[in-house]
Every structure is written in structure tokens, then in C-alpha cells.
Amino acid sequence: MEKDLTELARRMKYFMDNYDCAYTYVHNVGETQAIVDYQDKVCRFCGKRYPEVKFRKKAHAISELVGNKEFVLRNECDECNIFFGHKLEDDFGKYLGLGRTLSQIFGKEGIPSYKDRSGSWRIDWTNKGWVIQMKPDCTGVEQHEDYMIFHAVRDTYSPIAVYKALVKMALSLLPYEKMPFFLDTVAWLKEESHLVSKYNMDNYAYMIERFIPGPRPLELRASGFIRKFDSYAVPYYQFLLEFGNYSYQIMVPCKTKDGLLEKVGQVDFVQIPGTDETAFMQSIFGESSSKLVDMRKKEKVKNECFDFCLSFEKSEEHNEEGRKIDEVLKEEGIELEKRLK
Secondary structure, three states, X not given: OHHHHHHHHHHHHHHHHHXXXXXXXXXXXXXXXXXXXXXXXXXXXXXXXXXXXXXXXXXXXXXXXXXXXXXXXXOOOHHHHHHHHHHXXXXXXXXXXXXXXXXXXXXXXXXXXXXXXXXXXXXXXXXOEEEEEEOOOOOOEEEOOOEEEEEXXXXXXXXXXXXXXXXXXXXXXXXXXXXXXXHHHHHHHXXXXXXXXXXXXXOOOXXXXXXXXXXXXEEXXXXXXXXXXXXXXXXXXXXXXXXXXXEEEEEOOOOOOOXXXXXXXXXXXXXXXXXXXXXXOOOOOOOOEEEEEEOOOOOOEOOOEEEEEEEXXXXXXXXXXXXXXXXXXXXXXXXXXXXXX
């Protein structure tokens, strides 16, 4: 414990010495919070203005995939909104996969269900909690005395697109006066192909992914950190997104301000102290874990395994004496929309 506190103190000092917190948005107010630029109806991503482009769609500054219902960006046109949704958000959702279900993250249509691609098991969030359906020959779920391990497979996704989705959120929340420093970054986000690019952002494309065990320990929170002085050889802008059981930290590409980093070479990517750490939250569900994830790959990743452990206090075995499952569900008051076929 003493070693952990020393390491936490080191990281806290690193960010206090090198960065100013540019913003922190916490999703708990219950009403819409709009990010508004100086000029209304001018898109901060393409520079076009009304009526050349429309602003009819509700542009979420943070993806709805992580439960955002409050934070919207007024200055994102419909064309850019559609582009980012198709090119970036779809991959981000596939990367999160089963994690959104087990972390009870409310998306556009509530908490998503998950069905294993083999069709041998599925998990749904219902009015009575989780309902897990498995076929007799299911090998994708391990059952133990007080926990279950799910062996899931992510849908096909592009790592660089997932990273870009986080960059897009970071730029949506960035104070508008800083946007001129990120013109190359915006142009890179707007490229049609992930495979062929005019911009080399590979030195940035890493992510620190943390998992914090327990029933939804983190509320949705997004924070941005801007470097204090250009003489410091640290990334200009870092972004932290926390929600449910996860946090994702990235360095946001900024060629204009990070010239010194090009000379230094390898960047020391220091983990931002999480909300659970700074609040000294003690979990009875185990220690948090973190890993550095390489997101530089442009090609699609297929059949990537994703394991998840779900603990429970107790289990009971019911002898239903030949009754149909639908009868049991009705008796227990469980409203289940879909059954495993």
C-alpha cells in the first residue's frame, strides 16, 4: 500500500508540475450542457457555416456509447456528425463490446444486450438485473462457486479508428481558442481512409486503459490537461475519459505544439491519477488494473478475445420439474425481450 501511495504521489506531482486542467465535465446534472463556440453555426471540424451546412442533429461531445446524454457540441455540423459516427464511433462501440453490457452503460436504446457470435450464450439487462442464457454445450462461459468468466470475442474493429474516436471527443471538449493548434489533427480525423494518411500520428496513438472492479464505480467524467509551458518536453494535450468500470487516457496529436517531442524521441506516457485513486476509494471487489494499448494498427482486427469476470454473492439451483423457461421467467417477474434460440 505504501508503495502504491508513493507512486500515486509521483504521478500527481508530475501533472501538477507540467499541466493545467483545462476542463472537467461530470455527467450528473441531469440537463443538457452545451459546448458553445464564439461563432454560432460554424463547424469547428470543417469550418463551414450555415446555411452551407446544417446543424439539425444533436451532436454529442462525448459518445452516447459511454452513457452521455448531457454534453452536446453546438458547433458540429450534420455532415461531420454523420462522418464521425460512421468512420469512428462504430469501431469504438465494437471495441467496448461486452463491457458496455456488464458495466450497465445506457446507450441510445438503453443498456445493450450481448449475444456471443457462436450463438451459444447471451446476456441481457432486465428489470430484475442480468439474465444469462446458455445452451447445454456452451463453452464460452465458465461457472464457478461465486463468479463467472465470460469468453467473448470483439466484433471486427480498427484500432486507429478507436483512438481517433477518443481524439474526436477530446477536440469536441477543447476550449475553442486552442483549436487553431490542431488543424493537422482535424484534417487527419477527416481523412476518408485509415490505411493511407498524409499525416504521421503514430507516436501519439497509444492508450492507457484501466479497469476498476465493482458495480459501476465511476460516473461519466471527461477531463483535459494542457501543458503549462512550451519548454516542457511532455505532450501538449492529454485527455481522460472515465465511465462505468473503465477509463481511457490518450495523448492528443498536436504537431504545432509538440515540436520538442520530435527531438526528444520516446515520450514518457504517465498515467493520470484516476478519480477512484484521488478519492482513495477502497474497493472490496479487488484492485484496479491498467495497461498500455498500442492503437497504431490501421488494418481491421478480427476475432480478438475479450474475457470478463462477473462475481456474485450466492447462487441457487432450481428444480423446475419439466416446466418451460417462459413459465419460470413469468413467475419470477422477469421481463425478457429475446430468448436464446
